[in-house]
Each structure stands twice: as C-alpha cells, then as structure tokens.
Amino acid sequence: MSKLSIAYIFQNQQLLVDHDFQLPQVGKLKDDLILSADFEVIARDLKQNESIPSGYQLVPIRQLLQVWNKQQFEQASRAVQLLEWRRNHQFCGRCGEKTKQILDQFSMKCPSCGYSQYPRVNPCVITIITRGDDEILLAKNTRHKKMYSLIAGFVEVGETLEEAVRRETKEEVNIEIKNIQYLASQPWPFPSNLMIAFRAEYHSGEIKLEEKEISDAQFFKFDALPELPFKGSIAYEMIMHILHGNRVADETKEWL
Ligand SMILES: [Zn+2]
Numbered sequence: 677m678s679k680l681s682i683a684y685i686f687q688n689q690q691l692l693v694d695h696d697f698q699l700p701q702v703g704k705l706k707d708d709l710i711l712s713a714d715f716e717v718i719a720r721d722l723k724q725n726e727s728i729p730s731g732y733q734l735v736p737i738r739q740l741l742q743v744w745n746k747q748q749f750e751q752a753s754r755a756v757q758l759l760e761w762r763r764n765h766q767f768c769g770r771c772g773e774k775t776k777q778i779l780d781q782f783s784m785k786c787p788s789c790g791y792s793q794y795p796r797v798n799p800c801v802i803t804i805i806t807r808g809d810d811e812i813l814l815a816k817n818t819r820h821k822k823m824y825s826l827i828a829g830f831v832e833v834g835e836t837l838e839e840a841v842r843r844e845t846k847e848e849v850n851i852e853i854k855n856i857q858y859l860a861s862q863p864w865p866f867p868s869n870l871m872i873a874f875r876a877e878y879h880s881g882e883i884k885l886e887e888k889e890i891s892d893a894q895f896f897k898f899d900a901l902p903e904l905p906f907k908g909s910i911a912y913e914m915i916m917h918i919l920h921g922n923r924v925a926d927e928t929k930e931w932l
Contacts, residue, residue, distance in 0.1 A: 679703070684711070684719040684755035689866070690734035691752060692722065697743050700732060709758055710779060711751070719755035721763075737865065741908040746925075749908070753865040758782060760867055761795040769793060797863070797870045801840045802828040804914045805853055807878035807895045812918055814902060815849060815893035822903045824892075826911045828871070841874050849893045850884035853877060859917065860924035862910040871910045873924055875917075 680701040685692040692700060704710075704718055711717040728734065737756060741749050761782075768775055768786035775784040775793065783792045804826050805813040814824035829844035831837060838856050845853050853876040862871045883893055896902060898919055905911040916922045 679715075681708075681716050681718045683708075684717075684752060685722050686719070686756055686759060687722040687734055689738070689756070690736050691740060691756075692728065692732050693735055693740070694732050697735065697740060700729065707777075709755070709762060709777075711755060711758070717751070719759055721759060738906075742906065750863060753863050756865045757797075757863075757868045758795055760865075765793040795868070797868055799831040799837070799840075799872060800828060800864070800869045801831060801837055801844060801872050801874060802826050802911060802914070803841050803845060803853075803856075803874045803876055804859075804918055805845065805851075805876050805878055806918060810898050811895040812898070812901075812915065813849065813851075813878070813883075813893060813895050814904075815890050816902075818887075818889060818891045823905060824896075824902045825905045826914060828911075830869075831872075837872055837874070841876065845876070848886045848890050850886075851881040852879040854879040859914060860910070862925050864910070873910055873914050875914070 681704050682699050683702045684699065685702075694700065704715065705720065708718040708720045711719055737752055740752060744752070762777065762784065765784040766775060767773065768789060768791055770791040771786060771789045773786050773788035775786050778785050778792070782795055785792045807813070813827070815827055816824045827845050827848050829840065829848070831840040835843070841856050842853065845851060856874050856876045859873040859875055861873065863869075864871045878895070885891070885893055904915055910925060913922065913924045917924045
C-alpha cells in the first residue's frame with residue numbers, strides 16, 4: 677500500500693471531512709492531483725461508485741469557511757480550483773486532441789500540437805463606496821432575498837482595475853465615484869476568481885438600478901445596516917474595515 681496523504685476529496689462544491697471537519701488520509705490513486713512537492717497533499721473528485729467512509733460527511737466548502745482558518749480555507753480553495761481547471765481542459769482548445777496532465781507544473785498539454793493550458797484566475801473587482809462619514813452603499817442582487825452586498829464584477833479585457841471599478845459602479849447603480857484606493861485581495865473558488873477589493877467615495881449622480889442584476893441599492897447609515905454577507909467573505913471584512921477600522925484579509929490573523 678502506498679503512503680497515506682492528506683486528501684481533498686470533492687463532490688461538486690462539497691468536501692469530504694470527518695465530524696470535526698478534518699480531512700481524511702488516504703492512499704494515492706493514479707489520477708490524483710498532487711498539491712505539494714512531497715506528495716503529501718492530494719486532491720480528487722469522489723468516484724462515482726465510491727462510498728463515503730463511516731465517520732465522514734460531505735460539507736459545502738462555503739460552510740467550511742466559517743469553521744476553518746484562512747490558511748485551511750485557501751488550500752481547499754486551491755484544490756477545488758485546480759480540479760475544476762483539470763476537468764475543463766481535458767481536450768486541447770486549439771486542435772481538439774485529448775490532453776495529458778503534466779504533473780509538476782499544473783499544465784494540461786496537448787500531445788499533438790504542443791499547446792499547454794494552465795489554470796486561470798478571473799480577476800473580479802469589489803468596491804465599498806462611502807458617502808460622508810457614516811454611510812455605505814449596499815446593493816441587493818436579484819438572486820438574494822434579504823442579503824445586501826457590495827458592487828462587484830469581472831474585469832474586462834483591456835481594462836485597468838480602477839476602470840473596472842468605475843464601470844461596474846456606473847452600470848449597476850449609475851453613480852460616479854472618486855478616490856479609488858486598493859484594500860486587499862482574496863482567492864475565491866466559486867468557481868475560480870481573484871477578488872480585488874477597493875474603497876471609493878461617492879462623487880455625484882442619483883442611484884439608478886441595473887434591474888436585471890440589482891433589485892435594490894441604497895446608502896445605509898452605519899447604525900442601520902441590512903443583512904450583510906457572511907463572515908469570512910471579503911465583502912464582510914471590507915464592511916468591518918469601514919465600520920471599525922479592521923484590516924482586510926490580514927495574513928497574520930485567523931478569520932474567526
Ligand atoms: Zn492541440
């Protein structure tokens with residue numbers, strides 16, 4: 677039997693953990709994705725007819741965000757994103773041939789034309805907009821019943837991060853902003869984003885909603901906020917930063 681490794685075993689966006697939310701140790705299989713140089717951390721999907729070992733359960737990774745520390749979550753996040761990348765690049769995007777996985781550099785390489793496909797992150801800007809000393813702009817996505825969050829969206833080809841911040845704000849709520857400042861970043865595995873956080877100040881304009889995406893948006897007083905995003909999300913940390921001066925995505929602190 678091969679040496680045991682710590683395993684991230686996923687089914688969709690759920691991860692196999694024991695009742696204390698710890699990862700299993702299993703023997704390595706042929707097509708497991710190796711996450712560490714010493715082969716001690718691996719990742720794979722739960723096989724179709726593989727049963728869940730007794731004492732273990734499948735838990736959505738969003739839920740683990742609330743019981744794990746930042747480092748544990750980021751490693752799980754990396755595992756789920758690499759598996760997603762491998763699943764989506766089984767064929768060459770240039771010539772259609774079946775690709776081969778190059779183990780030591782996370783590349784899916786085409787044996788026929790030589791084209792290599794690497795994991796990709798999607799940059800996504802997220803902005804907290806203040807007005808005066810005691811108001812922040814929060815918007816409710818049409819997908820959510822009660823929760824309000826920040827203005828966010830993907831960076832487009834040829835655009836700077838600051839241009840993306842201005843454009844998304846203009847598109848979603850139709851206002852102009854000023855003093856855009858970088859705050860922090862966070863990898864976000866749903867499915868493979870890099871969230872890049874900014875703060876900005878309201879400059880001018882009336883709120884007008886992009887109704888396909890946003891069902892409500894208002895400047896809320898600090899002491900009268902609606903339901904907020906969950907702890908561990910960068911949006912939550914950004915709001916706490918504005919309210920209480922907490923650092924955002926601080927490397928040295930655990931989230932809880
Ligand atoms: Zn090819």
